[in-house]
Amino acid sequence: MAMSARSCERIITRDLDQAGEERVGRFARWQADRGQMRSALYDQKDREFAQLLFVHRGKGMGVTFLNRRLIPLLCQKAGVDARDAEGAYTAHRGRSARISMLHACGLELEDLAAYAIHKNTQTIKKYARRNPIHLHRRVARADTLSTVIEGLYDPSAAAQSKPSVRWFLGYDADGAPQFCGLPAHHTCPHRMDCSRCGLFIGGEQARLVHDDPTLLRVTAEVAMADVQRLLNDGQREAAARALAAAKEVPAPVPPSVAFLTNPAGLSDARLKELADLATEDALAQLRLVADDLIATLAEHRSKDGRNVAVTALRKRLAFVQGLIQRRNVQLDGPDAATLGPGSGTHPI
Secondary structure, three states: OOOEHHHHHHHHHHOHHHHOHHHHHHHHHHHHHHOOOOOOEEEOOOOEEEOEOOEEOOEEOOHHHHHHHHHHHHHHHHOOOOEEOOEEOOOOHHHHHHHHHHHHOOOOHHHHHHHOOOOOHHHHOOOOOOOHHHHHHHHHHHHOOEEEEEEEEOHHHHHOOOOOEEEEEEEOOOOOEEEEOOOOHHHOOOOOOOOOOOOEEOHHHHHHHHHOOOOEEEEEEEEOOHHHHHHHOOOHHHHHHHHHHHOOOOOOOOOOHHHOOOHHHOOHHHHHHHHHHOOHHHHHHHHHHHHHHHHHHHHOOOOOOOOHHHHHHHHHHHHHHHHHHHHHHHHHOHHHOOOOOOOOOOOO
């Protein structure tokens, strides 16, 4: 079937980004040299009268002549082979190759049908050939034991070398969002059952992160956790054992005080490690834990000292304050043992 000049122009316009203006300019110069026919001919594809691209003595050239004579001649003149792995080049191969390429890039059949001016997806299937290599890659990707995690990215924080990624954990019983501040979240052994460590983000802080319009939503494909893989395979008992074993693994620790979003999540062992480090960042983390305990105790002011929760909070605060005092003595000497304002002091 002959291709009309109008159809050719439409295809060139669609492919302008890929082909470039130079190719369009060549076509315009060729069309100017060719001139216009005296009368338009009926184009069976577009079902309208148009200036056909290839004509002879006022009639459109037949498909047989185009495929067997003209196209091989043009290929010879261009210095390219008239055949490829799919077979000989024909008047329809360009259209089919273009649609196949778009399909391989992820365009759905419905969109391809609209692009190619087809009424439905059934007729477009024969044009959208499946490349064996692309098919193999899709099958391999589907077979990999992976999952997709979602998060929020803060470009302004990244520009200032501050923590910039928050990975979404889900919602709590009250419907509030929860996040993880560990950049390498996929390496956490507690990913399937968050232990609410020092990197956990919940409450009002999580709501602010969730509702911030300046943050960008990101996704990442990561390997499934062992528990998730076992559940996928239907091995519930093995998954329960793996989950119990993961609880014995220590939770990740914040790399610095900037990552400490949940001071209450640091274990006593971690607090002792921070005191032994005797660095300014470690001291800042200890003070942040003490300040958080003071704020929590203030919320429980209405309860008396016999309350179990208040007793536990006061005991933990005394423990943290002792670590801060020990650290000050190690670095600054006995005179620095007394805690000053802003150092996590609280009447116990």
